[in-house]
Amino acid sequence: MFSPDDPAGPAFRAAIGARLGDFLDDACARLDAISPALAPLGELALAFTAGGKRLRPAFCYWGHAAVAGQPDDPAPLLDAAASFDLLHVAALVHDDVIDASDTRRGQASAHRQLEARHVDRSGAGDPAAFGRAGAILLGDLLTAWSDELVGRSGLPPAVLARAHTVLDEVRTEVNAGQFLDMAAEAGLAGGDDPVAVAERVVEFKTARYTVIRPLQYGAALAGADPATLEGLARLGSPLGRAFQLRDDLLGVFGDEARTGKPAGDDLREGKRTVLVAEALAVEPRILDFLGRPLSAPELERARALLVDCGALARVEERIGADGERARAALSRLDVTTEGRTALGALIEVCLVRES
Secondary structure (H helix, E strand, C coil): CCCCCCCCCHHHHHHHHHHHHHHHHHHHHHHHHHCHHHHHHHHHHHHHCCCCCCHHHHHHHHHHHHHHCCCCCCHHHHHHHHHHHHHHHHHHHHHHHHHCCCEECCEECHHHHHHHHHHHCCCCCCHHHHHHHHHHHHHHHHHHHHHHHHHCCCCCHHHHHHHHHHHHHHHHHHHHHHHHHHHHHCCCCCCCCHHHHHHHHHHHHHHHHHHHHHHHHHHHHCCCCHHHHHHHHHHHHHHHHHHHHHHHHHHHHCCHHHHCCCCCHHHHCCCCCHHHHHHHCCCHHHHHHCCCCCCHHHHHHHHHHHHHCCHHHHHHHHHHHHHHHHHHHHHCCCCCHHHHHHHHHHHHHHHCCCC
């Protein structure tokens, strides 16, 4: 049993890590049986799932506990919950290819590691193309494995069936959100209000698959009724937004030793985040710092602009308001005592973080 006072604490993270490790050890053995040349895929899968906050599995697990309490044998539920981390890492791998990012979680991104392997072994063809293609396939493999982990969890087929539509939705939404993010950067997302466009990207790229769907999936596994599932969505939507808005701030103002990504990467990649959209509404000079490498002095000037034009303060206000909406939604939910405690603690974890 895990403590609802520390719902994504060391004990829970270790349990999820152990379930993922067991599954991936088996998956890597299957790859090796096909060909030793597939070893890099397994190694990268293990490397990029070896840490993290485990928030998506936590929302799934405690969504279940909020409806039916913690199970006597948590292993099957932990496997189902852990599948969200495989889906998350798949999205990160693809995101790094899309954004041409060099690092992830304090190490070279998957496509860069595969590119370096190609160079080290004097492979034929373009190393960069090899790296990108390999990372795309790794992301696809991780997505497939996330579904396989659920199927092998040991949860009864009837239980899995009543929750499977949530998995269908989340896989559509995360890819839709990724494309919408690309379209926003290219000015092809439609709409005249860049803040509204950025908010829609946040909802589908992050809020749905980070909070809403994991919560609903765990609850659906526990047999939640439609009213409870809708109530969890009312909690998850503002909390997922707040989580991403905090991420946007960390992407510009964060300590890269904690975030595992270079400071200013979002600006370099030209991301039309809510932070950037808020700035553009009043300070068009921020465009000078988007979509190109920034020196340390240039990054400081961009940060100063974001502060001086009020964009940073307005995003902090949004985070605070969304946090209050999430707390209010939780107060209206009819859930177990331990579920209420755990979800309340998870709200605070999402709102105040440094990585």
